[in-house]
Amino acid sequence: MTEHSLSILRACRAAGLLRAAYYKVPLQPMERDAEVTDALNGVVERNGRWGFWKCFDRLRLDGRPWNHKRVWRVYCELGLNIRRRMNRRIPNREPVPLAAGSYVNQGWALDFMNDVLYDGRRFRTFNVIDEADREALTIQVGQSLPASMLIRTMDRLVDWYGPPLSIRMDNRDRTVCGLRLLC
Incomplete structure (x- = not known):
C-alpha cells in the first residue's frame, strides 16, 4: 500500500x-489447534492404546x-500415531534334507489331511507313517478327531510296534500335543 500509495480500503478492494x-x-x-490438542490428549489419557x-x-x-x-494433523504433530503391529517374520533357516530312518521304527511321521464328500460333508484323516519303509501304520478317519481318539491310536501303535526314536510332524496342527508318547 505504501509502495503504490493506496488507501487500505482501495487496496483491500483490489x-x-x-x-x-x-x-x-x-x-x-x-x-488455533489448542482445543483439538486438549481434546485429543484427554481421549488418549483415558484410552492409551486407541x-x-x-x-x-x-x-x-x-x-x-x-x-x-485437522484432527489427523494435530494427532501426528503430538506424536500419537502408534506403529501398527505386524506379524512377526519367520527367520530364514537353511533347509535341512529330510533323512529317512535306516531301519524300521526309527521314526514316524504324523500328518492330518481333510477332504469333502460329494454331499458337502467334511472328513479328516490322521496318518502315521514309518519313515524307513514308508509303511502306513494307521489311518484314522472321522468327521472329528478328538484328542482322546488320537491318544488311543498312538498307544495302540506303541503296543504293536514299540515306541519310535523320533516323531516328525508339521506344526500347523496342534491337536497331537496332548499325546503321552511325546512327553
Missing part, C-alpha cells in the same frame, strides 16, 4: 479482501465439529 481481514491478527497454528479412528470417533460422539484431516 485484492478482493474485507478490511476486517487486513486488521485481524492471524493466530499461530498451536494457538488408534486415530477410535479417538476421532470418540471426539465426534462428544460433539466436536472438527474434520478428520
